[in-house]
Amino acid sequence: MTxxxxxxxxxxxxxxxxxxxxxxxxxxxxxxxxxxxFFNEPDPTNGFVNYVSATEANAMxxxxxxxxxxxxxxxxxxxxxxxxxxxxxxSSKKTYSxxxxxxxxxxxxAAVCGSWPAFWTVGPNWPSSGEIDIIEGVNMxxxxxxxxxxxxxxxxxxxDCNYPGTGTSGCPTASNDVLTLADGFNAIGGGIFALxxxxxxxxxxxxxxxxxxxxxxxxxxxxxxxxxxxQTSFSGSGCxxxxxxxxxxxxxxxxxxxxxxxxxxxYDPVCSKKAATCQDYVAAxxxxxxxxxxxxxxxxxxxxATNGTAISRRRFHA
Numbered sequence: 001m002t003x004x005x006x007x008x009x010x011x012x013x014x015x016x017x018x019x020x021x022x023x024x025x026x027x028x029x030x031x032x033x034x035x036x037x038f039f040n041e042p043d044p045t046n047g048f049v050n051y052v053s054a055t056e057a058n059a060m061x062x063x064x065x066x067x068x069x070x071x072x073x074x075x076x077x078x079x080x081x082x083x084x085x086x087x088x089x090x091s092s093k094k095t096y097s098x099x100x101x102x103x104x105x106x107x108x109x110a111a112v113c114g115s116w117p118a119f120w121t122v123g124p125n126w127p128s129s130g131e132i133d134i135i136e137g138v139n140m141x142x143x144x145x146x147x148x149x150x151x152x153x154x155x156x157x158x159x160d161c162n163y164p165g166t167g168t169s170g171c172p173t174a175s176n177d178v179l180t181l182a183d184g185f186n187a188i189g190g191g192i193f194a195l196x197x198x199x200x201x202x203x204x205x206x207x208x209x210x211x212x213x214x215x216x217x218x219x220x221x222x223x224x225x226x227x228x229x230x231q232t233s234f235s236g237s238g239c240x241x242x243x244x245x246x247x248x249x250x251x252x253x254x255x256x257x258x259x260x261x262x263x264x265x266x267y268d269p270v271c272s273k274k275a276a277t278c279q280d281y282v283a284a285x286x287x288x289x290x291x292x293x294x295x296x297x298x299x300x301x302x303x304x305a306t307n308g309t310a311i312s313r314r315r316f317h318a
Contacts, residue, residue, distance in 0.1 A: 001066045001067055001071075002066060002067065003061060003064055003065070003066045003071060004064050004065040004066065005058050005061065005064040005065075020222075020223050020224075020225070020304075021099075021100045021221075021222050021223075021224075021302035021303065021304055022302060022303060022304045023220060023300060023301075023302055024099065024301045024302060024303040024304075025094060025300070025301040026298065026299075026300045026301075027070075027092070027298060027299045027300070028069075028070070028297065028298040028299075029065050029068055029069060029070060029297075032070045032296070032299075033054070033063070033070075035092060035093055035094070036090040036091060036092055036093065036250075037054075037090065037091055037092075037093055038051075038052070038053050038054045038057060038063075038088065038089070038090055039051055039089040039090065039091055039253075040052055040053040040056070043084075043255050043258060044126075045116075045255060045258040045259045045260070046258045046259050046262075047084065047116065047255030047256050047257055047258030047259075047261075047262075048084040048085065048114075048255075048256045048257040048258065048262070048278070048279045048282050048283070049084040049085055049086075049087050049254075049255040049256050049258075050081065050083045050084040050085065050086045050087070051086075051087060051088065051089045051253075052086050052087070052088065056086070057088050060075065060086060061073070062074065062075065062086065062087070062088050063088050063090075066295060067106070067295060068297065069106050069295045069296050069297045069298075070294070070295070070296040070297075071293060071294070071295055072088045072090065072252055072254070072293060072294040072296070073087075073088065073292065073293035073294075074086065074087040074088070074109075074254055074289050074292045074293065075087070075286065075289075076286050076287055076288075076289045076290040076292065077286050078286055079283070079284060079286055080283045080284060081283060084256065085256055085282055085283070085286070085289070087253070087254045087255065087256070088252075088253070088254070089251065089252070089253035089254075089255075090251070090252055090253070091122075091249040091250065091251045092249045092250040092251075092299075093249075094249075095123070095247040095248055095249050096121070096197075096247075096248055096249075096250070096301060097242070097245070097246040097247055097248070098197050098198055098199065098242070098303075099197055099301055099302060099303045100194065100195070100196050100197070100222060100224065100301070100302040100303075101121070101194070101195040101197070101250065101299065101300070101301050101302075102192060102193075102194045102195075102217060102222060102298075102299070102300045102301075102302070103119060103134075103192065103193045103194075103296065103298070103299045103300075104190075104191075104192050104296070104297040104298045104299075104300075105119070105135075105185075105190045105191065105192070105193065105294070105295070105296050105297065106189060106190040106295040106296070106297055107185075107186050107190055107293065107294065107295035108135065108181065108182055108185050108186060108190070108294060109182065109254050109291070109292040109293060109294065110182055110183055110186065110291035110292060111137075111139070111140045111141060111142070111181075111182035111183045112139075112140070112288050112289060112291075112292060113139050113140060113265075113268070113270065113271035113274055113278070113281055113288070114139065114256050114257055114261055114262075114265075114271070114278050114281050114282040114288075115138065115139065115254060115256060115261065115289065115292055116136075116137075116138045116254070116255045116256060116257070116258060116260055116261040117135070117136070117137070117182075117253070117254040117255075117292070117294070118133060118135060118136040118251070118252075118253055118254075118255075119134050119135035119136075119193070119251070119252050119294075120132060120133045120134055120135075120136065120250075120251050121134075121195070121248035121249065121250050121251065122248055122249060122251060123245065123246055123247045123248045123249075124247055126149075126163075127149045127150055127151055127162075127163040128150070128151040128244075129244075129245065129246050129247055129248065130148065130149070130150050130244050130245035130246065130248060131147075131148065131149035131150075131170070131248075132147075132148055132195060132197070132202060132245065132248065133145065133146060133147040133148070133149075133170075133172075134146065134193050134195055134204060135180070135181065135193060137181045137182060138260050138261035138264065139261055139264070139265075139268055139270075139271050140268070140270055140271065141181055141182065142178045142181060142182065142183070142184060143174055143175045143176055143177050143178055143180050143181050143184075144174075144175045144177075144180040144181040145172050145173070145174050145175070146172065146173050146174075146175060146204050146231065146232045147169075147170045147171065147172040147173075148161045148170050148171050148202065148234055148245075149161060149163045149170040150162060150163070150170075150239070150244040150245070151163070151244065153239070153240075153244070154171075154238070154239035154240075154244045155171070155238035155239060156171055156234045156235065156236055156238055156239060157236065158171040158172065158173045158232070158234060159171035159172070161239065161244075171234070173232045175206065175231050175232070177206065177231065179191065179206070179208045180206050180231075185208075186291075188208050188209050188210050189209040189210075190209050190295075190297075191206060191207050191208040191209045191210075191213070192205075192206070192207045192209075192213055192217060193205070193206055194206075194207070194217075194222070194224070194227075196224045196230070197241075197245065198241070199241055199242050200235060200241065201233055201234065201235035201241070202233070202234040202235070202241065202245070203224065203230040203232070203233045203234075203235075204230055204231055204232050204233075205224070205227055205230045205231060206231050214226065214227055222302060250299060250301075252294055252296070254292060254293075254294070256278070256279075256282045257277075257278035257279050257282060261278055262277070262278040262279065265277060265278040
């Protein structure tokens with residue numbers, strides 16, 4: 001893999017004329033690090049991780065460009081890091097309320113004990129503005145779990161999404177598709193995840209690289225009405241989506257152990273045999289994480305569907 005460190009780039013925008021959805025923002029190897037910011041605060045999920053700044057990520061070669069895509073990796077060299085294994089968490093500078101988010105991903109972090117990678121969206125004052133988990137799994141997991149987290153008063157057929165009322169589970173649904181996560185995903189060269197978020201439904205689609213990607217996506221004129229059934233659909237009268245999901249950032253991260261991977265460690269028949277605790281294993285085995293990286297070809301956000309126009313806001317910092 002040829003690796004290039006972070007460089008600048010102009011925001012690439014375009015318009016798909018006469019389409020149900022039109023392009024609003026496009027993040028790729030020309031501009032990704034202009035549109036995303038690095039999170040380097042303590043992990044809210046209590047992981048054994050040291051999220052680094054852009055400057056640190058650049059110096060450690062944990063973020064940059066590789067093979068025409070965006071590389072987001074972890075430290076696979078340091079044994080027994082004091083403050084957790086160094087990793088990257090990035091969030092879009094803009095926030096979104098409804099729309100169509102299409103992520104073309106070539107590689108996800110490989111399945112390894114202790115890891116917890118995720119591609120998701122999240123709003124302010126968590127969980128009151130919602131969280132949508134698109135790619136998420138831990139340890140040696142083989143398929144992604146699609147999950148929503150909200151404040152009280154949001155229920156779908158998948159369950160009550162209220163975080164305080166349901167612990168950390170939210171309302172999850174397993175994809176039951178080994179191509180959606182980690183090793184199965186990487187073996188086919190990746191694929192495309194699409195989140196269609198309207199006032200009446202949150203639908204998640206997956207298209208593997210192996211010949212099933214709709215032509216309208218490649219043409220820049222996506223039309224979800226032609227894609228068939230999504231892998232999961234959150235809809236119904238039990239949740240007012242616009243009031244529970246708004247102003248979400250798009251997030252990629254990889255953490256370790258913490259509230260999920262660490263919590264289930266004692267019950268994992270493979271991982272629990274490797275070390276007494278998740279943190280012990282992650283600290284002592286840096287080379288186990290050499291394939292723990294994201295390689296993202298692009299993330300595109302579309303707006304203007306028949307169910308309403310997506311709203312984006314740029315986040316400003318003092």
